[in-house]
Amino acid sequence: MxxxxxxxxxxxxxxxxxxxxxxxxxxxxxxxxxxxxxxxxxxxxxxxxxxxxxxxxxxxxxxxxxxxxxxxxxxxxxxxxxxxxxxxxxxxxxxxxxxxxxxxxxxxxxxxxxxxxxxxxxxxxxxxxxxxxxxxxxxxxxxGSGRAQPGAVATEESAPAYTLAQVAAHNSREDCWAAVDGKVYDLTSWIGQHPGGPQRILNLCGTDATQAFTTQHSTKPRPNAQLASMQVGVLVD
Ligand code: HEM
Missing domain, CATH: 1.20.120 (Four Helix Bundle (Hemerythrin (Met), subunit A))
Structure with a gap:
């Protein structure tokens, strides 16, 4: 109300x-x-x-x-x-x-x-x-254009495609990528800012984090909007 x-x-x-x-x-x-x-x-x-x-x-x-x-x-x-x-x-x-x-x-x-x-x-x-x-x-x-749209950073058509092996190469605090639900995210800048603590993000670096993310945050708007803002590409086989 x-x-x-x-x-x-x-x-x-x-x-x-x-x-x-x-x-x-x-x-x-x-x-x-x-x-x-x-x-x-x-x-x-x-x-x-x-x-x-x-x-x-x-x-x-x-x-x-x-x-x-x-x-x-x-x-x-x-x-x-x-x-x-x-x-x-x-x-x-x-x-x-x-x-x-x-x-x-x-x-x-x-x-x-x-x-x-x-x-x-x-x-x-x-x-x-x-x-x-x-x-x-x-x-x-x-x-208008200021509307927060999940996935607005990179569209399916224009997004670069990465395999899980490529994502796995970004597995450090200095270079941390993860895949969630078929999309690839660069989480590096978010590690220190995560309200749930940096270790939880560090655990995701270089992995397919779909289960960890959805178990914790499911469809909550803020984590999903945050995630969307960090997308760098899509996941391919
Ligand atoms: C890339 C992955 C993740 C992103 C983008 C993310 C984002 C966020 C955001 C935006 C919040 C603040 C929520 C709010 O203000 O309403 C939050 C809180 C939190 N996150 Fe995450 N998170 C991620 C992964 C995880 C994982 C894997 C875990 C646990 C295994 C986790 C545990 C928590 C906890 C405990 C909190 C604080 C309590 C809460 O608001 O639910 N997060 N996260």
């Missing part, structure tokens, strides 16, 4: 609320008339957007546990969450300083309000830009 149904729902809210709120705040800083009429509305919209960005990040993490993690999109999502929260905080600070300036006697220094206004405008532009790239990378992860 927390993953798939919620993530698309909250991201669409964030994708609307963040740019609308950020542009509204930007216009409020630049034009006092806009501030008077729509300032509070823009601030609330931006704040709702920032809270939705947190929700999007959290539901995205849950979703990544069920599917594979689209790295670029996750990085942008985290950046957007932080930048939108900072922007909302800056915008409220600017608002508070402007209100104080309105109440202050004529001739008081406008410096603090102006400085916070300039920071708010810069941050609001960053929010709009980051919302666009985060949304785009998310759409790409679902529909």
């Amino acid at each position: 927390l993953g798939l149904p919620l993530h698309p729902l909250v991201v669409h809210l964030a994708v609307v609320a963040l740019p609308v709120g950020a542009l509204g705040v930007l216009a409020s800083v630049l034009w006092p008339k806009v501030r008077q009429r729509y300032g509070v509305l823009a601030l609330i919209t931006l704040s709702v957007g920032a809270l939705t960005a947190i929700a999007a990040r959290l539901t995205g993490v849950v979703l990544a546990e069920q599917e594979t993690l689209p790295e670029t999109h996750a990085t942008f999502g985290t950046a957007l969450m932080i930048v939108s929260l900072v922007t909302a905080a800056l915008a409220w600070l600017w608002w508070f300083l402007e209100r104080r300036r309105d109440a202050a006697p004529p001739g008081s220094s406008p410096l603090a309000a102006m400085a916070s206004g300039a920071l708010t405008v810069t941050a609001a532009v960053a929010v709009v830009g980051l919302t666009l790239v985060t949304g785009h990378s998310g759409a790409d992860a679902v529909w």
Whole structure:
């Protein structure tokens, strides 16, 4: 429930609320008339957007546990969450300083309000830009070329073919290949990164590891996506 149904729902809210709120705040800083009429509305919209960005990040993490993690999109999502929260905080600070300036006697220094206004405008532009790239990378992860596809590294037709004897020659920590289910993988760079420990991968070097891999990981998405990213060819007799 927390993953798939919620993530698309909250991201669409964030994708609307963040740019609308950020542009509204930007216009409020630049034009006092806009501030008077729509300032509070823009601030609330931006704040709702920032809270939705947190929700999007959290539901995205849950979703990544069920599917594979689209790295670029996750990085942008985290950046957007932080930048939108900072922007909302800056915008409220600017608002508070402007209100104080309105109440202050004529001739008081406008410096603090102006400085916070300039920071708010810069941050609001960053929010709009980051919302666009985060949304785009998310759409790409679902529909486009960024989609994590098992076996995407080498297609059956284009992949080089290796015999088990050739695979067996790559049987060391420095050069570790294994075959799984008719495909050949170079596991060398993964040895030290395996969450289940390096020894379990070292045991596979130079072998047909189909049974060891499927017994341990069967159809779990993460190990299979990791494996797919390391494919170097297909196994032939
Ligand atoms: C090329 C082969 C393998 C790959 C690509 C691989 C990949 C992975 C990945 C991605 C994880 C993290 C899982 C997660 O975060 O959900 C993991 C965890 C683990 N792996 Fe492997 N693995 C391989 C082979 C093996 C083998 C042969 C064994 C045992 C004989 C093993 C034992 C474990 C254990 C105990 C964990 C930690 C607990 C778990 O998440 O299941 N792995 N592996």
